[in-house]
Amino acid sequence: MMQMLCTLRRWLRGLEPQVRGRIQGSWLARFQPWLEQRAMFRFQRQPLARGVAAGMFCGLIPGPLQIPGTVLVCAWLRGNVVAGGVATFYTNPLTTVPLYALAFYLGALVMPGEQPLPAWGSVAPDGDFSVQALATWMQALGTPLLVGLPTLAALMALLGYAAVQLLWLTPALQRRRRWARGR
Known part of the structure; x- marks a missing residue:
């Protein structure tokens, strides 16, 4: 395990010169001082850790806004954009519904009163998955989802940040x- 972590750290450190070389020869070259100051490509x-936290937080943003949101949060937090972009992939078509149900339950815990989870069968009587059925189900989740999504996103970001810190420091400890x- 420790050998694997050390190898991962060496591989990540080896990526940095490659990424810097690609930036030099692209349209991003004129932004390099700003990118350096923001540590957006430091491994x-x-x-x-900040990049993973940003990616975990922005992973719950709907669809095509995940990566642009991650880039903006990484610039604000001085996090690694590559790690942030990769971290957003924990949300995918297989995990979206369970994550949104978990967000609903977190929101229902925070909100007063009883908040029942709408059944999937109420929006898709035949049980088939479609984007329209998913959108209708998400609308039926309502306020508990709106409260639970940022709560779950913050929790995921905190867990991602802590995991990177722990994995990075494990060999040294x-x-x-x-x-x-x-002695």
């Missing part, structure tokens, strides 16, 4: 423990 612990035992 170090803090920018990666293990070396420190071995060193302390050897």
